[in-house]
Amino acid sequence: MNPQSRAGADASAYKPAFAEFVALLALLMSMVALAIDAVLPAMSIIGQDFSVVHAEDLQWIVGILFAGLAFGQILYGPLSDSFGRKPAIYLGLIIFLIGSLVSAFAQSYEMMLVGRFIQGIGASGPKVVAVALVRDRYEGRAMARVMSFVMAVFIIMPAVAPSIGAGVLMIADWRGIYEFFVLLSLIALIWFAVRQPETLVKERRIPLSLGNVWHNTKETMTHKVTLGYIVGAGLIFGAFVAYLSTAQLLFKEIFQIEKAFPLYFAVLALSVGVASFMNGRLVMRYGMKLLANRALIGMFTSSVVFLALLVLLDGNVPIWLFMLFGAMIFACIGLLFGNMNALAMEPLGHIAGVASSVIGSVTTFISMVVGMAFGQTYNGTLYPLFIAFAVLSLVCWLVTRNIQHEAQAKASA
16 A cells, blocks of 8 residues: 555655655645735734734735745646756745745734735745655546645644634734744744655656747637636635625624624634535535535525625624624535536646646636735725635636536537
8 A cells, every 4th residue: 555656656766654745745735825815813913013004914914925826836736847846935935934034023914915925935835845746656546535634734834824824812912923924934944845756757857948838828828718717716715705805893893892803713614624524525425516516506596695784784784694604505515616627627727737737826826816905995894705705606607607607518529
């Protein structure tokens, strides 16, 4: 048992044990979630420290990191295919460390945001290349087994990250969170360098060519089915970004919840995780398209019903009602995350490396623009957020249904 791929087998005479390999990959992939969510409890404190006048401007703490992720993701796929997995991950971790230092020692809000952008560029490297590491070393069911364990940790991380940030704030100021990122990136870098061998042998590397990258990028962006699902995934992820960028303000201002914010955030994050986990079983029975359609309908319906309740109750809903509908909507988002990306990738298996980078980058860029646009409409009530959920799920449903109808018509012709 332990089937290895020929690339991994040839690359090195030693390999970390299964449990260590899973733990290392989970840490690398979780850098993104930690960078986003661990800072959330400190947003108001950062605003006070830098005298940020408008609360809406604090949303850039989340939004600018997504901009860095969008920019960075497109770089690491081609780099790892050309120079190997380890150099690409080294580069990402070092850039993440630099961004963390810039934010930790920033003397202005603008400079702290520059650090966040650099963090995003860095964190996208381990996120993109870690999957390639698994593919290099494992095949078939063994690969699925590894990814299941890795994703289990990855799913849990958004739920616990705010608690980590809150814990740091108990012993240090907000800069301590960025110093924690520096320590974490150093641990990941040393662990990865010492224990993980290169998995992509030189014979299988692809020479870096702007022509090849441009050709494959163009093919990805002009494939109608892929482009439709990229837009759809960006819209849904944008709804999630709108929530992330306003979550701390929302709980504090509407429900007067500040110290217990990490707990409430964790409950909603876990609803995404549980749905993502269940999707692994449901998709084998019902298929990606059916699950995506049902999830979009469920998200739209839940959003509209909650908006109606908001109107009936003059905008004053109890926290339990918000949490109930929030959990239902985030469960739908959890079903959509994996399926929308898989549907976008499905026609492009022959250029999977570049396609994965392009899809991830463009999806993140769309989500950043859409999420920040809706986030800026936050006015101290729940209306903007749930209008965003309703509108974005409806538009996504219309886009994806149009793609499916055209594909069916083409298949019938």
